[in-house]
Amino acid sequence: MARTLKLRIWRGNDEDGALQDVTVEGNNGEVVLDIIHRVQATQMGDLAVRWNCKAGKCGSCSMEINGKPRLACMTQISAYGDDEVITITPLRAFPVIKDLVTDVSFNYKKALEVRAYEHPVDLKPGEARMEQVDVERSQEFRKCIECFLCQDTCHVIRDHEENKKSFAGPRFFIRIAELDMHPLDTLRNRKQTAQSEHGLGMCNITKCCTEVCPEHIRITDNAIIPMKERVVDVKYDPLRWLGSVIRKRDGIL
Amino acid sequence: MTANIERHKYDIVVIGAGGAGLRAAVEAREAGLTVAIVCKSLFGKAHTVMAEGGAAASMGNVNDKDNWMVHFRDTMRGGKFLNHYRMAELHAKEAPDRIWELETWGALFDRTKEGKISQRNFGGHEYPRLAHVGDRTGLELIRTMQQRIVALQQIDARETGSPETNIRVFAEVTITEILNENGKVAGAYGYRRENGAEVLFEAPAVVIATGGVGKTFKITSNSWEGTGDGHALALKAGANLVDMEFLQFHPTGMVWPLSVKGILVTESVRGEGGILTNSLGERFMFKYIPDVFKNQYADNEAEADRWYIDQDNNRRPPELLPRDEVARAINSEVKAGRGTEHGGVFLDVSKRLSAEIIKKRLPSMWHQFYELAGVDITKEAMEVGPTCHYVMGGVEVNPDTAAAVGVEGLFAAGEVAGGMHGSNRLGGNSLTDLLVFGRRAGMGAVAYVKSHGVNPVSDSTIEKAATRIAAPFTREGGENAYSLHQELQEITHNLVGIIRTRVELMEAIEKIADIRQRSANISVTGDRMFNPGFHLAFDLDNMLLVAESTAKSALLREESRGGHTRDDFPGMNPTWRQVNHISSFDGANVNIKVQALPALPKELFDLFDVHELEKYMTPQEIAKGGSN
Ligand SMILES: Cc1cc2nc3c(=O)[nH]c(=O)nc-3n(C[C@H](O)[C@H](O)[C@H](O)COP(=O)(O)OP(=O)(O)OC[C@H]3O[C@@H](n4cnc5c(N)ncnc54)[C@H](O)[C@@H]3O)c2cc1C
Ligand code: SF4
Ligand code: SF4
Ligand code: FES
Numbered sequence: 001m002a003r004t005l006k007l008r009i010w011r012g013n014d015e016d017g018a019l020q021d022v023t024v025e026g027n028n029g030e031v032v033l034d035i036i037h038r039v040q041a042t043q044m045g046d047l048a049v050r051w052n053c054k055a056g057k058c059g060s061c062s063m064e065i066n067g068k069p070r071l072a073c074m075t076q077i078s079a080y081g082d083d084e085v086i087t088i089t090p091l092r093a094f095p096v097i098k099d100l101v102t103d104v105s106f107n108y109k110k111a112l113e114v115r116a117y118e119h120p121v122d123l124k125p126g127e128a129r130m131e132q133v134d135v136e137r138s139q140e141f142r143k144c145i146e147c148f149l150c151q152d153t154c155h156v157i158r159d160h161e162e163n164k165k166s167f168a169g170p171r172f173f174i175r176i177a178e179l180d181m182h183p184l185d186t187l188r189n190r191k192q193t194a195q196s197e198h199g200l201g202m203c204n205i206t207k208c209c210t211e212v213c214p215e216h217i218r219i220t221d222n223a224i225i226p227m228k229e230r231v232v233d234v235k236y237d238p239l240r241w242l243g244s245v246i247r248k249r250d251g252i253l
Numbered sequence: 254m255t256a257n258i259e260r261h262k263y264d265i266v267v268i269g270a271g272g273a274g275l276r277a278a279v280e281a282r283e284a285g286l287t288v289a290i291v292c293k294s295l296f297g298k299a300h301t302v303m304a305e306g307g308a309a310a311s312m313g314n315v316n317d318k319d320n321w322m323v324h325f326r327d328t329m330r331g332g333k334f335l336n337h338y339r340m341a342e343l344h345a346k347e348a349p350d351r352i353w354e355l356e357t358w359g360a361l362f363d364r365t366k367e368g369k370i371s372q373r374n375f376g377g378h379e380y381p382r383l384a385h386v387g388d389r390t391g392l393e394l395i396r397t398m399q400q401r402i403v404a405l406q407q408i409d410a411r412e413t414g415s416p417e418t419n420i421r422v423f424a425e426v427t428i429t430e431i432l433n434e435n436g437k438v439a440g441a442y443g444y445r446r447e448n449g450a451e452v453l454f455e456a457p458a459v460v461i462a463t464g465g466v467g468k469t470f471k472i473t474s475n476s477w478e479g480t481g482d483g484h485a486l487a488l489k490a491g492a493n494l495v496d497m498e499f500l501q502f503h504p505t506g507m508v509w510p511l512s513v514k515g516i517l518v519t520e521s522v523r524g525e526g527g528i529l530t531n532s533l534g535e536r537f538m539f540k541y542i543p544d545v546f547k548n549q550y551a552d553n554e555a556e557a558d559r560w561y562i563d564q565d566n567n568r569r570p571p572e573l574l575p576r577d578e579v580a581r582a583i584n585s586e587v588k589a590g591r592g593t594e595h596g597g598v599f600l601d602v603s604k605r606l607s608a609e610i611i612k613k614r615l616p617s618m619w620h621q622f623y624e625l626a627g628v629d630i631t632k633e634a635m636e637v638g639p640t641c642h643y644v645m646g647g648v649e650v651n652p653d654t655a656a657a658v659g660v661e662g663l664f665a666a667g668e669v670a671g672g673m674h675g676s677n678r679l680g681g682n683s684l685t686d687l688l689v690f691g692r693r694a695g696m697g698a699v700a701y702v703k704s705h706g707v708n709p710v711s712d713s714t715i716e717k718a719a720t721r722i723a724a725p726f727t728r729e730g731g732e733n734a735y736s737l738h739q740e741l742q743e744i745t746h747n748l749v750g751i752i753r754t755r756v757e758l759m760e761a762i763e764k765i766a767d768i769r770q771r772s773a774n775i776s777v778t779g780d781r782m783f784n785p786g787f788h789l790a791f792d793l794d795n796m797l798l799v800a801e802s803t804a805k806s807a808l809l810r811e812e813s814r815g816g817h818t819r820d821d822f823p824g825m826n827p828t829w830r831q832v833n834h835i836s837s838f839d840g841a842n843v844n845i846k847v848q849a850l851p852a853l854p855k856e857l858f859d860l861f862d863v864h865e866l867e868k869y870m871t872p873q874e875i876a877k878g879g880s881n
Binding site: 013027028029030031034040041045046047048049050051052053054055056057058059060074076078097098099101104108111112115116117119123125126128129130131132135138139142143145146179182185 | 294295296297298300302303312349350353354356357358359361362363364367368369371386387389392393396400401403404406407410416447448476477478509510511512513516517621624625626627733735777778779780782783784785786787
């Protein structure tokens with residue numbers, strides 16, 4: 001049951017670092033995060049890794065395993081063959097602080113740029129009535145655990161540092177879509193600002209973000225594409241835009 | 254030396270960004286004060302994200318017979334009447350408003366047919382009462398408040414030019430000390446996890462909202478943050494802890510594979526019809542129905558099975574007994590040699606429900622077992638066993654203001670505060686506890702700051718805190734924090750666990766003292782850059798104080814009640830219900846004193862059938878009929 005694992009782990013920071021070979025014991029059923037912890041406890045007391053829940057619920061342990069953006073706590077070692085070397089590196093799209101820990105503050109800045117939910121002023125606490133079918137669309141996006149794996153994999157940021165200023169990234173496209181589809185939100189023009197302020201137009205629908213999402217949120221099909229389509233609608237048909245705002249308010253029974 | 258450190262001045266510092274901390278911060282900011290939120294993880298990742306089942310509030314959306322009085326009664330029963338009545342009362346009364354308020358901030362709970370917030374059944378709650386979002390309610394709570402804070406920051410950005418003028422989050426900063434000056438709170442001190450750089454917060458009021466203590470134990474459902482920091486910080490600052498002997502062991506945690514040992518298997522699995530069997534294939538829970546529950550629980554399989562179809566004419570299956578009962582039963586089966594290969598028992602829902610329904614009603618459980626254990630719960634049984642889940646004990650507070658007893662300027666809310674849940678917490682009562690008392694702690698701190706003003710920190714206080722942080726690096730060849738942590742977890746697991754005895758508790762107290770002595774000599778390899786060995790050295794110090802407090806309180810309490818079971822004193826004893834155990838710290842040891850539990854006032858006493866109270870209270874108390 002026990003097996004010997006060969007790892008290559010990135011040690012170092014943004015300026016200076018290298019992959020280090022490590023050999024460590026592993027047991028069937030263990031996940032990559034367990035192995036990293038074993039390395040920490042027995043060989044490298046100062047190996048830096050970010051984690052929290054160890055149950056796939058908090059989105060802290062994001063890293064790249066054999067080049068794929070993944071949650072270390074949800075990646076079984078049994079997925080790798082006996083002779084396979086497992087290469088563990090930090091998220092590539094963000095600056096490395098140390099070892100496997102990156103500076104993800106970019107995402108918190110982008111979160112600040114998305115205008116918050118606006119509750120109808122005349123609707124008192126406890127008075128809201130919404131149908132389950134109407135909340136489900138936004139609920140899908142609210143499953144997001146902010147692991148930022150989608151942000152990491154999106155080539156618009158991954159390969160082009162200069163885009164970061166004008167591109168919010170898939171995590172925040174679903175945030176905008178969530179608010180846009182929220183039955184009670186009263187702020188208008190969300191899809192237009194997705195285009196004009198958050199860089200939706202730079203997305204060319206490669207769907208890589210959807211593929212890495214551990215929550216299986218259909219980022220492209222359910223958020224990005226509908227918003228792109230509706231941006232087109234709205235730009236050419238102001239009456240339909242007005243209609244959609246009224247429909248949204250009608251969500252209040 | 255104190256000249257170079259990073260310094261900040263705020264009206265209020267909130268330690269913790271879980272549900273309680275965030276709610277306190279929102280309250281303080283809305284009252285116009287400046288707030289720092291300090292947390293060990295990134296913003297939005299606190300332990301609260303893991304909560305699954307829901308948040309209990311008597312909105313009466315599914316059954317309109319529900320109201321705060323029914324909820325209050327359930328909470329007191331769940332806690333076996335050791336709760337602070339005033340906390341349970343405020344909680345039951347204010348929980349609905351706190352849930353509705355989340356909706357005005359954008360939360361999207363699951364709905365009833367009429368479009369109201371849906372509510373689900375849970376152990377110990379008389380009516381469907383838990384507001385929920387599938388099985389990710391904690392995430393919804395955290396995200397809603399995180400986004401509320403962003404909304405407030407956007408307002409500040411528009412009005413002042415910076416989003417961080419009034420409210421700022423210091424993520425990945427660990428507080429190691431609450432600073433006192435002239436006997437009152439003056440601020441907090443800590444380090445940035447990223448690079449070990451020290452940070453000083455000057456503030457006349459500090460709210461502790463640091464969550465639980467699970468990592469003190471070997472098997473736990475808690476995240477790494479649950480190291481009892483706030484409990485220890487409060488003790489060291491001169492505050493008290495109340496009833497630290499009470500820990501909730503959730504009956505169903507994963508036991509296999511080793512790497513996931515402890516991860517929670519939600520109560521809903523049993524709610525949906527999951528049955529428990531031992532290695533002989535016996536459905537053993539029928540043997541463990543206590544006398545007080547004989548009328549509500551079926552004593553044979555046929556009736557138990559009928560309950561799923563007809564709940565009015567049959568008693569409930571014993572799998573749905575309160576958490577403490579089920580946890581003890583599983584423990585006994587395993588001890589008697591009837592456990593599974595990996596030391597648990599079987600929990601099987603595959604025989605009751607179709608694969609399709611299981612995947613729909615228990616999506617994250619299906620996913621969790623499939624991904625982590627290679628078990629398909631639609632076809633096979635799960636292996637489960639008890640896991641340390643929640644600490645009922647905590648900082649002794651004033652129920653209305655959340656002010657910590659004993660230290661001016663200190664407040665506590667959430668899991669770190671004691672009193673609300675008595676000897677056992679009902680599922681769903683924690684999430685609303687966070688909201689109700691998080692808000693009250695915010696209000697309490699605001700009122701305090703407005704009436705007291707600033708309390709400057711002296712250089713000597715800062716230097717003392719700084720010296721402590723530097724210490725582990727100055728030693729060489731000392732103890733290893735990882736191994737000491739493992740030793741502590743073995744001791745708590747074996748000697749202070751679900752079932753306790755006098756002899757074992759005495760042994761535990763001795764061994765914990767020994768580890769504490771050795772921990773003074775911990776040395777750390779590497780430097781201050783994101784160094785987990787260094788971080789653990791501080792967390793361990795906190796866990797040791799918590800463990801000492803728990804073991805000592807447990808030794809004193811010679812009865813079994815809720816989350817405290819003594820093999821040598823198996824029954825519940827009404828005279829023990831009249832007392833709380835108060836822990837304090839004298840700089841060297843934790844000392845326990847016995848203090849009278851505040852008695853129920855007449856108007857709350859009268860909410861109960863007196864025959865029910867007779868099971869818990871002495872004849873004198875019953876004759877008195879309440880405290881006023
Ligand atoms: C798996 C699981 C499921 C649960 N499900 C439910 C449920 O369905 N319903 C329910 O009501 N309850 C549930 N609970 C219980 C409930 O989730 C917790 O009791 C609650 O979330 C605790 O919240 P809190 O705000 O007190 O603290 P936490 O959410 O634990 O947050 C603590 C905060 O304090 C910070 N902190 C700690 N120490 C320091 C320090 N030294 N310096 C700086 N910051 C610090 C942490 O970083 C964190 O931000 C569940 C618990 C678990 C483990
Ligand atoms: S679909 Fe768009 S957002 Fe997603 S990864 Fe591709 S370019 Fe990026
Ligand atoms: S959308 Fe999915 S991948 Fe992106 S941050 Fe959220 S959970 Fe992670
Ligand atoms: S540690 Fe929380 S998702 Fe991996």
